[in-house]
């Protein structure tokens with residue numbers, strides 16, 4: 001089977017914290033499971049759903065701009081112009097964190113919980129928590 005191309009959605013649902021343990025919840029809608037305390041939290045956000053439905057993405061093959069027309073992510077699309085199938089994946093929130101050793105700004109994906117980072121510039125290890 002051919003591997004489908006993936007385009008990342010530019011629209012992220014609101015960043016919410018778990019009502020039980022106040023950790024950051026996964027960036028999604030529907031019934032989310034807190035990765036720290038395993039609570040199930042129902043999150044709905046009609047504005048995000050509408051924006052997902054109306055989002056425009058470029059076909060990875062021919063660059064034609066398409067309207068996704070699906071109110072969830074990931075969404076599977078077929079280009080009307082070149083018939084390529086591709087997936088519009090969830091947006092992965094990213095942030096910049098300054099290394100305490102050399103002040104270099106490191107760009108990373110936001111994932112709930114604590115993570116240990118090794119700075120690629122000065123090898124300082126430090127922890128970040130989202």
Ligand SMILES: [Zn+2]
Pocket residue numbers: 018019020021022023034035036037038039
């Ligand atoms: Zn929690």
Ligand SMILES: [Zn+2]
Pocket residue numbers: 059060061062063064079080081082083084
């Ligand atoms: Zn195309």
Ligand SMILES: [Zn+2]
Pocket residue numbers: 099100101102103104119120121122123124
């Ligand atoms: Zn550093």
